[in-house]
Amino acid sequence: MLRALKQRATFIKQFTTRFETTGSLFPSSRFLAKSITRYLSERKESPIRLLECGPGTGAFTNRIVRLLQPGDTYHLVELNESFVQTLKRRFEEEPHWQAVADTAQIFETPLQEFQPAEKYDFIISGLPHVNFPPVLLEQMTAAYFRMLKPGGMCSYFEYMHLLRIRKSISLRGARRRMHKVNSILQNFCSQYRIRRESVWMNVPPAWVQHLSSPGGD
Ligand SMILES: C[S@@+](CC[C@H](N)C(=O)[O-])C[C@H]1O[C@@H](n2cnc3c(N)ncnc32)[C@H](O)[C@@H]1O
Secondary structure: OHHHHHHHHHHHHHHHHOHHHHOOOOOOOHHHHHHHOOOHHHOOOOOOEEEEEOOOOOOOHHHHHHHOOOOOEEEEEOOOHHHHHHHHHHHHHOHHHHOOOOOEEEEOOOHHHOOOOOOEEEEEEOOOHHHOOHHHHHHHHHHHHHHEEEEEEEEEEEEOOHHHHHHHHOOHHHHHHHHHHHHHHHHHHHHHEEEEEEEOOOOOOEEEEEEEOOOOO
16 A cells, blocks of 8 residues: 555656656556456467566566566566666565566667667557657557567557547647647557557547557467
8 A cells, every 4th residue: 555655756756857757646546457457368378578668667577577477588678777776676576576586687778779689579558658759658658569579468558538639728839840740650559459448547538559560379
């Protein structure tokens, strides 16, 4: 309970100081974590490679660690050093996290600069896509699929109707940016999406997008 409160406080502090990259006032709920890990929870027995982008204080990580098995590879890419400290502490202190600590590696770097040696079976992303400049967002969406194996799954979330709301209240320049962001994400989904889920039990409610890389069996 106290730990959860501390994580919330860390999140709120980072939101107020680094709004663009933190993207949200609260960590995601366990309902959102369950939805975004849907395909991971249906994994096969053989070892997998998993990338988590923007883990923050570990709302998704806390579920992911329960779905990992010995022999898996789990990479976490997080640019905010405060969040990295929280994640490291959780891997040291919490039993489910400790159990897979040997499997997990945290990279304190922006995703756009991350160069993995091998591709992944799963990518789970908590990045605040709607806050990114369109050029960066295009790089990110291309990077997801460059880093996925054929047939691999990429799952991310977005807050319901946020783009539409921000478009309607923004000034013209910002509106143009939101329009571009919207069309990049729509294009990404129309090519690769296999499922969209609505998660109401989250502040704010969110859609989870599941996309599959072409070429699997
Ligand atoms: C909306 S928060 C999500 C945190 C957590 N996954 C959750 O759902 O509660 C976005 C996270 O992405 C991280 N982030 C933002 N831009 C990033 C980038 N370019 N590379 C890596 N991490 C980034 C932020 O520091 C933050 O931890």
